[in-house]
Amino acid sequence: MKIFRLLSALLDYPSNEFLAELSELAGKDAYAFVESLDEESALSAEEYRSVADFITALLASDPLELQGAYVQCFDLTAEHSLHLTHHIFGEEKTRGPALIDLGEFYRSYGLQADEKELPDYLPVMLEFCSTLSIGEAWIFLGDVAKVLKVLADNLEKSASPYAPLVRIVEKQGSLTRLAA
Numbered sequence: 001m002k003i004f005r006l007l008s009a010l011l012d013y014p015s016n017e018f019l020a021e022l023s024e025l026a027g028k029d030a031y032a033f034v035e036s037l038d039e040e041s042a043l044s045a046e047e048y049r050s051v052a053d054f055i056t057a058l059l060a061s062d063p064l065e066l067q068g069a070y071v072q073c074f075d076l077t078a079e080h081s082l083h084l085t086h087h088i089f090g091e092e093k094t095r096g097p098a099l100i101d102l103g104e105f106y107r108s109y110g111l112q113a114d115e116k117e118l119p120d121y122l123p124v125m126l127e128f129c130s131t132l133s134i135g136e137a138w139i140f141l142g143d144v145a146k147v148l149k150v151l152a153d154n155l156e157k158s159a160s161p162y163a164p165l166v167r168i169v170e171k172q173g174s175l176t177r178l179a180a
Helices: 002-011 016-026 030-037 045-060 063-075 095-108 122-129 134-142 145-157 163-172 175-179
Strands: none
Touching (some): 002 045, 002 163, 030 045, 134 145, 134 163
Protein backbone atom coordinates (compact mmCIF):
# COMPACT_ATOMS: atom_id res chain seq x y z
CA MET A 1 0.00 0.00 0.00
CA LYS A 2 1.60 3.11 -1.25
CA ILE A 3 -0.16 5.34 1.29
CA PHE A 4 1.74 3.71 4.18
CA ARG A 5 4.98 4.11 2.23
CA LEU A 6 4.20 7.83 1.85
CA LEU A 7 3.42 8.22 5.56
CA SER A 8 6.69 6.42 6.32
CA ALA A 9 8.66 8.80 4.13
CA LEU A 10 6.92 11.89 5.56
CA LEU A 11 7.76 10.81 9.11
CA ASP A 12 11.39 10.10 8.25
CA TYR A 13 14.22 12.64 8.15
CA PRO A 14 13.51 15.12 5.33
CA SER A 15 16.63 14.72 3.20
CA ASN A 16 17.26 17.04 0.28
CA GLU A 17 16.82 14.10 -2.10
CA PHE A 18 13.44 13.21 -0.63
CA LEU A 19 12.23 16.82 -0.74
CA ALA A 20 13.26 17.13 -4.41
CA GLU A 21 11.46 13.89 -5.29
CA LEU A 22 8.38 14.91 -3.31
CA SER A 23 8.31 18.29 -5.04
CA GLU A 24 8.40 16.60 -8.42
CA LEU A 25 5.66 14.10 -7.55
CA ALA A 26 3.31 16.20 -5.42
CA GLY A 27 4.25 19.80 -6.08
CA LYS A 28 1.40 20.63 -8.45
CA ASP A 29 -1.51 19.03 -6.58
CA ALA A 30 -0.62 17.46 -3.26
CA TYR A 31 -4.21 16.37 -2.56
CA ALA A 32 -4.48 14.45 -5.85
CA PHE A 33 -1.06 12.94 -5.21
CA VAL A 34 -2.05 11.65 -1.77
CA GLU A 35 -5.40 10.37 -2.99
CA SER A 36 -3.74 8.54 -5.91
CA LEU A 37 -1.55 6.57 -3.50
CA ASP A 38 -4.46 5.30 -1.41
CA GLU A 39 -5.51 2.30 -3.49
CA GLU A 40 -7.51 0.78 -0.64
CA SER A 41 -9.22 4.00 0.50
CA ALA A 42 -7.66 3.64 3.94
CA LEU A 43 -7.76 7.40 4.58
CA SER A 44 -10.74 9.73 4.62
CA ALA A 45 -11.02 12.88 2.50
CA GLU A 46 -10.22 14.91 5.63
CA GLU A 47 -7.06 12.83 6.14
CA TYR A 48 -6.06 13.35 2.48
CA ARG A 49 -6.39 17.10 3.09
CA SER A 50 -4.32 16.89 6.27
CA VAL A 51 -1.50 14.96 4.55
CA ALA A 52 -1.66 17.25 1.50
CA ASP A 53 -1.47 20.35 3.73
CA PHE A 54 1.55 18.82 5.48
CA ILE A 55 3.26 18.19 2.13
CA THR A 56 2.50 21.72 0.94
CA ALA A 57 3.98 23.20 4.12
CA LEU A 58 6.97 20.86 3.90
CA LEU A 59 7.74 21.93 0.33
CA ALA A 60 7.37 25.62 1.23
CA SER A 61 9.89 25.36 4.07
CA ASP A 62 13.60 26.04 3.99
CA PRO A 63 15.23 22.56 3.90
CA LEU A 64 17.90 23.40 6.50
CA GLU A 65 15.34 24.80 8.93
CA LEU A 66 13.09 21.83 8.29
CA GLN A 67 15.90 19.35 8.96
CA GLY A 68 16.89 21.18 12.13
CA ALA A 69 13.31 21.22 13.37
CA TYR A 70 13.02 17.49 12.63
CA VAL A 71 16.11 16.68 14.70
CA GLN A 72 14.91 18.93 17.52
CA CYS A 73 11.49 17.33 17.50
CA PHE A 74 12.31 13.65 17.18
CA ASP A 75 15.96 13.14 18.07
CA LEU A 76 16.32 15.57 20.96
CA THR A 77 12.92 15.28 22.60
CA ALA A 78 12.44 11.87 24.24
CA GLU A 79 8.64 12.10 24.47
CA HIS A 80 8.53 12.53 20.67
CA SER A 81 10.70 9.51 19.91
CA LEU A 82 9.66 7.62 16.78
CA HIS A 83 11.13 4.48 18.36
CA LEU A 84 7.88 3.19 19.79
CA THR A 85 9.29 0.75 22.35
CA HIS A 86 11.06 3.69 23.95
CA HIS A 87 7.63 4.90 25.13
CA ILE A 88 7.03 1.55 26.84
CA PHE A 89 10.43 0.51 28.15
CA GLY A 90 12.56 3.65 28.08
CA GLU A 91 16.17 2.54 28.01
CA GLU A 92 15.58 -0.54 30.20
CA LYS A 93 17.18 -3.84 29.26
CA THR A 94 13.74 -5.33 28.62
CA ARG A 95 13.53 -3.23 25.46
CA GLY A 96 16.12 -5.41 23.73
CA PRO A 97 14.03 -8.61 23.62
CA ALA A 98 11.05 -6.61 22.32
CA LEU A 99 13.20 -5.28 19.48
CA ILE A 100 14.48 -8.77 18.69
CA ASP A 101 10.92 -10.13 18.63
CA LEU A 102 9.80 -7.35 16.30
CA GLY A 103 12.72 -7.99 13.95
CA GLU A 104 11.88 -11.72 13.95
CA PHE A 105 8.26 -10.87 13.19
CA TYR A 106 9.35 -8.87 10.13
CA ARG A 107 11.54 -11.78 8.99
CA SER A 108 8.59 -14.18 9.33
CA TYR A 109 6.97 -12.08 6.58
CA GLY A 110 10.14 -12.24 4.50
CA LEU A 111 11.09 -8.64 5.22
CA GLN A 112 14.63 -7.82 6.23
CA ALA A 113 14.54 -4.66 8.35
CA ASP A 114 16.90 -1.82 7.53
CA GLU A 115 20.00 -2.47 9.63
CA LYS A 116 20.55 1.27 10.06
CA GLU A 117 17.30 1.59 12.00
CA LEU A 118 15.78 -0.29 14.89
CA PRO A 119 12.66 -2.26 13.96
CA ASP A 120 10.46 -0.13 16.25
CA TYR A 121 11.20 3.08 14.30
CA LEU A 122 7.78 4.24 13.10
CA PRO A 123 8.85 4.85 9.48
CA VAL A 124 10.23 1.26 9.39
CA MET A 125 6.97 -0.04 10.84
CA LEU A 126 4.97 1.86 8.22
CA GLU A 127 7.22 0.53 5.48
CA PHE A 128 6.39 -2.96 6.80
CA CYS A 129 2.67 -2.07 6.75
CA SER A 130 3.01 -1.13 3.08
CA THR A 131 3.77 -4.80 2.35
CA LEU A 132 0.66 -6.11 4.14
CA SER A 133 -2.99 -6.27 3.17
CA ILE A 134 -5.05 -3.42 4.63
CA GLY A 135 -6.59 -5.77 7.22
CA GLU A 136 -3.18 -7.05 8.31
CA ALA A 137 -1.86 -3.47 8.52
CA TRP A 138 -4.80 -2.41 10.70
CA ILE A 139 -4.21 -5.34 13.07
CA PHE A 140 -0.45 -4.65 13.20
CA LEU A 141 -1.03 -0.97 13.94
CA GLY A 142 -3.76 -1.91 16.43
CA ASP A 143 -1.08 -3.62 18.50
CA VAL A 144 0.75 -0.30 18.89
CA ALA A 145 -2.26 2.06 18.86
CA LYS A 146 -1.88 3.00 22.53
CA VAL A 147 1.75 4.02 21.98
CA LEU A 148 0.79 5.94 18.84
CA LYS A 149 -1.87 7.78 20.87
CA VAL A 150 0.72 8.81 23.47
CA LEU A 151 3.09 9.97 20.72
CA ALA A 152 0.34 11.90 18.89
CA ASP A 153 -0.78 13.51 22.17
CA ASN A 154 2.81 14.55 22.95
CA LEU A 155 3.29 16.01 19.47
CA GLU A 156 -0.03 17.90 19.70
CA LYS A 157 0.98 19.38 23.07
CA SER A 158 4.05 20.88 21.44
CA ALA A 159 2.09 21.98 18.33
CA SER A 160 4.29 19.83 16.09
CA PRO A 161 3.30 19.79 12.42
CA TYR A 162 3.95 16.03 12.53
CA ALA A 163 1.10 15.43 15.03
CA PRO A 164 -1.65 15.05 12.37
CA LEU A 165 0.38 12.41 10.54
CA VAL A 166 0.89 10.33 13.68
CA ARG A 167 -2.80 10.76 14.57
CA ILE A 168 -3.74 9.41 11.13
CA VAL A 169 -1.48 6.40 11.67
CA GLU A 170 -2.99 5.86 15.13
CA LYS A 171 -6.50 5.87 13.66
CA GLN A 172 -5.48 3.17 11.19
CA GLY A 173 -5.07 0.82 14.14
CA SER A 174 -8.12 1.94 16.10
CA LEU A 175 -10.79 -0.47 17.24
CA THR A 176 -13.25 1.11 14.80
CA ARG A 177 -11.02 0.20 11.88
CA LEU A 178 -10.38 -3.27 13.24
CA ALA A 179 -14.11 -3.91 13.55
CA ALA A 180 -14.79 -2.84 9.95
